Amino acid sequence: MSKPLYQNHLYQLALPAPYDSEDIAQSRNDVASVHGLAVGGRVKTHAPTIRAVRAVLDARSGLNTGVAIGMSGETVVVERMASDGSIEVATYAPETGQFRAGIFTDPNSTITHYSLKKASTRGVGAGKKSKDGTALLIAIVANEMQTNRNTELMDEIQVFDRLDAADEESAEAISKCCAVISDNIYRRVISADTLNDNVAIKVEIPASLNVPPITAQKLRLGAYSPDMVIMGEFTILQKGAPGKNAKVVINVEDLPGKYAFSERSFAPSEQALIPSIPAWYVVPEEVVKICSHAKATSSSNVPMRNFMLRGPAGVGKTEGARAMAAAMNLPYVSLTCSANSEIYDLLGQILPDVEGIDGASGMVNLPPPILHSPELPSLQDIQMDPGTAYEKLTGIYDEDATEDAVYMKLLEVIGQQAYEKVSAAKEDVDNQTGQRFRYVDTPLVQAMKHGYLLEIQEPSVIANPGVLVGLNSLLDGCKQITLPTGETIHRHPDTVVVVTTNYDYAGCRDVNQSVISRMNLVFDIDEPTEDDMVARVKSITGCADDEDLSLMVSVVKDIQLRCHETSITDGSCGMRELVSWAQSYMITNNMLESAKYTILSSVSADPVDRADILNTCILPKIA
Ligand SMILES: Nc1ncnc2c1ncn2[C@@H]1O[C@H](COP(=O)(O)OP(=O)(O)OP(=O)(O)O)[C@@H](O)[C@H]1O
Numbered sequence: 001m002s003k004p005l006y007q008n009h010l011y012q013l014a015l016p017a018p019y020d021s022e023d024i025a026q027s028r029n030d031v032a033s034v035h036g037l038a039v040g041g042r043v044k045t046h047a048p049t050i051r052a053v054r055a056v057l058d059a060r061s062g063l064n065t066g067v068a069i070g071m072s073g074e075t076v077v078v079e080r081m082a083s084d085g086s087i088e089v090a091t092y093a094p095e096t097g098q099f100r101a102g103i104f105t106d107p108n109s110t111i112t113h114y115s116l117k118k119a120s121t122r123g124v125g126a127g128k129k130s131k132d133g134t135a136l137l138i139a140i141v142a143n144e145m146q147t148n149r150n151t152e153l154m155d156e157i158q159v160f161d162r163l164d165a166a167d168e169e170s171a172e173a174i175s176k177c178c179a180v181i182s183d184n185i186y187r188r189v190i191s192a193d194t195l196n197d198n199v200a201i202k203v204e205i206p207a208s209l210n211v212p213p214i215t216a217q218k219l220r221l222g223a224y225s226p227d228m229v230i231m232g233e234f235t236i237l238q239k240g241a242p243g244k245n246a247k248v249v250i251n252v253e254d255l256p257g258k259y260a261f262s263e264r265s266f267a268p269s270e271q272a273l274i275p276s277i278p279a280w281y282v283v284p285e286e287v288v289k290i291c292s293h294a295k296a297t298s299s300s301n302v303p304m305r306n307f308m309l310r311g312p313a314g315v316g317k318t319e320g321a322r323a324m325a326a327a328m329n330l331p332y333v334s335l336t337c338s339a340n341s342e343i344y345d346l347l348g349q350i351l352p353d354v355e356g357i358d359g360a361s362g363m364v365n366l367p368p369p370i371l372h373s374p375e376l377p378s379l380q381d382i383q384m385d386p387g388t389a390y391e392k393l394t395g396i397y398d399e400d401a402t403e404d405a406v407y408m409k410l411l412e413v414i415g416q417q418a419y420e421k422v423s424a425a426k427e428d429v430d431n432q433t434g435q436r437f438r439y440v441d442t443p444l445v446q447a448m449k450h451g452y453l454l455e456i457q458e459p460s461v462i463a464n465p466g467v468l469v470g471l472n473s474l475l476d477g478c479k480q481i482t483l484p485t486g487e488t489i490h491r492h493p494d495t496v497v498v499v500t501t502n503y504d505y506a507g508c509r510d511v512n513q514s515v516i517s518r519m520n521l522v523f524d525i526d527e528p529t530e531d532d533m534v535a536r537v538k539s540i541t542g543c544a545d546d547e548d549l550s551l552m553v554s555v556v557k558d559i560q561l562r563c564h565e566t567s568i569t570d571g572s573c574g575m576r577e578l579v580s581w582a583q584s585y586m587i588t589n590n591m592l593e594s595a596k597y598t599i600l601s602s603v604s605a606d607p608v609d610r611a612d613i614l615n616t617c618i619l620p621k622i623a
C-alpha cells in the first residue's frame with residue numbers, strides 16, 4: 001500500500017524551517033507536476049517530502065545534519081537524527097518498494113518500531129510515537145538523485161536548492177517548487193502500478209502503518225550496513241559500530257551446550273532436566289550475555305554464577321533461564337517464593353515417612369523445622385553493625401566481621417539449630433510411635449549440591465527477613481550450607497542461580513538491595529515491541545494471519561496500558577494470554593468470543609474491571 005505516506009494529517013504539517021513562513025503558500029491551483037492532473041486542480045505541499053529533499057541536499061553539501069545515506073547492495077540505507085535526538089534508520093528497496101525501519105534512542109539502545117499511525121492525543125493510544133515518513137522519503141529522494149531518472153524532479157530540486165528562503169522575493173518560487181516536487185513524487189508513488197518502470201516509484205507499506213522492522217539480529221550481522229556511503233556519516237549501520245560488535249547472535253539450534261563450562265555426564269534423571277528449547281524460541285541478547293559471562297569466568301577465582309532478570313510479566317524471564325540452562329548444558333530447577341516462604345522451603349525439611357501410612361492420620365506433630373530464634377540478628381542488624389550481629393551468633397565480638405561473614409555464620413547456625421531441633425523432636429516421636437523420618441530436599445539444595453541451574457522466582461515477595469538473609473548467604477561466595485539433616489554441603493562450582501523478578505507484579509515490593517548486590521549481572525528485559533509479539537505468537541501458534549495477529553497484539557497492548565492507568569493489578573494480560581487467545585481464535589474463528597475466555601477472563605477477577613476493559617479496549621477494536 002502506498003497511501004500511508006500520504007495520510008491526510010501529514011498534509012497538515014508545516015514546512016520545515018526556513019520555509020515555514022506565511023509568505024510561502026502550501027497549497028496552489030496554478031502548478032502541477034507533469035505526472036499530475038491538468039493545472040487547475042489543487043496541489044498541496046507535502047511537508048515530509050520537502051523535509052526529505054532539504055535533508056538530502058544538506059547532507060550532499062556536507063552539512064552535518066545527522067543524515068547519512070548509503071547503499072547496501074541494491075538497497076538504499078538511511079539514518080536520520082530526529083528532532084528529539086533519536087535516530088531513525090530506514091532501508092528501501094526501489095525494485096520492490098519494500099521498506100524496513102526502526103528507531104533508536106541512542107546507538108546502543110533497543111530498536112523501537114517505526115509507525116506511521118497518527119498519534120492520538122486521547123484515549124488508550126495517547127502518547128504513542130508516530131512518524132511522518134521523512135526517513136522513508138529521504139531514501140526515495142536519495143534514490144531519485146542517485147539514478148537521476150526524472151528530469152522534472154531533478155530540475156525542480158536544483159531550483160529549490162538555489163532559492164534563498166530569507167529572500168522575500170523567492171517565496172513565490174519556493175512555494176511553486178515545493179508544490180511541484182511534492183506532486184511529482186506523490187503521483188509517481190500513487191500511480192506506480194500504472195506507470196512505466198522508468199517513472200514509477202514503488203512504495204509498499206503494510207496497511208497496519210507499521211513499517212516492517214529492521215531486526216537486531218540482521219543489524220548485528222551487518223545485513224543493512226552500507227557497502228557504499230553516499231553522504232553523511234553512519235552511526236548505527238556503520239560496520240563495526242559501537243555496541244554492535246559486543247552483541248552476539250545465536251540461532252536457537254546452535255544454543256544447546258554452546259556455553260557448557262565442563263564436560264560432565266549426567267544421570268538420566270538429570271539429563272531429563274536439561275531443557276530442550278523449542279524451534280520457535282528467539283534467543284534474546286540477555287541470554288547470550290549471561291551465558292558468555294558465566295563461561296568466560298569459569299576458571300577465575302570468582303566465577304560469575306548469580307544473575308538477575310527483571311521485567312514485566314510474561315516477557316520471557318523463565319524461558320530465558322531455561323534457555324541458559326540449555327546453553328550451559330545444565331539441569332534446570334526452579335523455586336517459586338511466596339510471602340510465606342520459610343528457610344525450610346529453601347533448605348528442605350524432615351518429614352514423617354508416610355510410606356504405607358495414611359498421610360493425614362500418620363502425621364506426627366513435628367515442630368516447624370525453623371525456628372525464628374529471637375537471638376538471631378535481623379537483616380538490619382547485620383547491615384548496620386556486623387560486629388554485634390556476629391557476637392549474637394558466636395558470643396565473640398569481632399570488630400572486623402564483614403556482612404558476608406555474618407551471613408555465612410548465620411546460615412551455619414540456622415542449619416545447626418534446625419538439625420538439633422528436628423533430631424530432638426524425631427527422637428521424641430521415634431520413641432513413642434516408631435515413626436520414621438525422611439529428609440526432603442528442595443530444588444535449591446539439589447542445585448547447590450549437584451551444580452544445576454536454579455531459577456529463583458520472586459524472592460522479593462518473601463516477607464520474613466530472616467529468610468532473605470538465608471537466601472543471601474546462599475547466593476554469596478558461600479562455600480557450605482548445613483542442612484536440617486546435619487549434612488554440610490558445598491556449592492558446586494557449576495551452580496548457576498538466576499533470580500527472576502517482576503517489577504510490576506501486584507504486591508511486589510522492590511527487590512531487596514541485599515539480593516541485588518549479590519548478583520553478578522542484572523538485566524532488565526523490556527516488553528517486546530508489537531512486531532516482536534506478532535512474530536512470537538505467530539511462531540508459537542502457527543497462526544499465519546498477520547493482520548489478525550497485529551490487531552490482537554494491539555488490543556493486548558491497549559489492555560496493558562489501561563490496566564496501568566486504572567490500576568487493575570489482580571490479573572495479567574501479556575504474551576501468555578495472547579498465545580491462548582490466538583490458539584482459541586484459530587479454533588473458534590471468533591476473535592471476540594475467544595477474547596472473553598482468554599485475555600478478558602485473566603485480566604481481573606473483578607467483573608466491573610472486566611467490563612471496563614471490554615468496553616474500552618476490546619469492543620472498540622473488535623466488533
Ligand atoms: N524469546 C522468546 N521467543 C519466543 N517466545 C517467547 C520468548 N520468550 C518468551 N516467549 C513467550 O512468552 C511466554 C512467557 O514467557 P515466560 O514464562 O518466560 O515469562 P516470564 O517473564 O517468566 O513471566 P512471569 O513474570 O509471569 O514469570 C512464553 O510462554 C512464550 O510463549
Ligand SMILES: [Mg+2]
Pocket residue numbers: 317318319457500
Ligand atoms: Mg516466570
